[in-house]
Amino acid sequence: MNSKPVSLQLFNRLTKYLYFLEAFEEGEIPEYISATTIAKDLNYNDVQVRKDLASVSSGGKPKVGYVTRDLICDLTSFLGHDNETDAVLAGAGNLGRALMNYENFNNYGLNIVAAFDLADKVSEAQGFFKNKKVLSFDKMGDLCKRLGIKIGIITVPAEFAQEVCDIMVANGVRAIWNFAPINLKIPDYVVIKNEDMAASLALLIKRLKRKEDTKIRLEAGLKVD
Amino acid sequence: MNSKPVSLQLFNRLTKYLYFLEAFEEGEIPEYISATTIAKDLNYNDVQVRKDLASVSSGGKPKVGYVTRDLICDLTSFLGHDNETDAVLAGAGNLGRALMNYENFNNYGLNIVAAFDLADKVSEAQGFFKNKKVLSFDKMGDLCKRLGIKIGIITVPAEFAQEVCDIMVANGVRAIWNFAPINLKIPDYVVIKNEDMAASLALLIKRLKRKEDTKIRLEAGLKVD
DNA sequence: TAGATTGTTAATCGATTAACAATC
């Protein structure tokens, strides 16, 4: 039922397959779809697509492919786009508010039950942001425990992140979604996903520079390694 | 000068090394730091740390390690935290505003020169958000071309993302940072980095569920695969 | 000299791709 751990790569590819399938207008969904078709659109190897699909679906039919609607269901359920999960958020600054307000999360089953911040931020938000409660930090641990919250989102500045994380973990949170650019220490029964915007952007810029260099070298007839 | 392409994994690890080194208070920075020390703190294999560092630094000294300050410089420059780059942003919604307002980017050298959105959003923002200009979409292409902007950030809803992307690319943008949950089509002289918040969160939840299942199975004395 | 550490070479592991038989 719950075999191998999913690698980031596999998970991201599966997500792209679902996006591709969901791009069909209702009523224009083809009955069957082949791995070859998906692979061509996403610029992937078709054997890889088939292998990936094998990990979520009950299989396709030679010559025609996979039943599109079944595949959509299988992907949706595997990716967990259909389940509802509660979370708390620490740090109601700009990024935190963006997440609180991100409509997509509701579609994908995330429910931020409350946000926490320093007292002045709380009163600035008048205790609410877009119908979500904003509370003072000292209420966080208690609420996590009382509601049995398993997911904590950290969007506070790096210097407070470890402290916030510790409080969450001490009160039953078992998954941390961390946006602070810092390496958080957690016990090994807690899972963490770091979302480092600045690092991510830095990599994009690095790759852009590399591509530009390569282009210049090619034009100049220099060796490209 | 610009040898192999950097893998995502390597880049992320290098970023963590730098965070670790930057965590020392000024004045308490040790003269030397060993790969073993870094590895222990981040829970990595020490040979890997040494190999990673070899790709950015001129090498350490047996018995003592690497000169800490030199290493910080090498990492900073390799990761590009010291260069200044201009970008435009399409979609001044909540996420877009969060990015416009994200102080870290300034530290890491990103300069969002202007944001673009639909006319009503522009007037709502009164043409500005936190001293950044918000303009109407139809001015985007022209501005990209005029200022020679190479980086475009896409935070519009999925259904407009391809169109926005095409305009950017047609006007000289060569790197796309895409937050819309859609697979954008780009020519191969353009680099892209997808930032799919919902997918990222879904993976975290998946791993949390898996860990909980494993725990329950262990407690029940069942087979864990 | 002994011990901690670097850096290289070889072995292992995992993920991707190629080759091909099975199927409708």
Next chain:
DNA sequence: TAGATTGTTAATCGATTAACAATC
């Protein structure tokens, strides 16, 4: 039957780890 496609087994590729010699 022929052709497109699936799915499996083997080969390749890349990244991580282990073993070990070199060094201060």
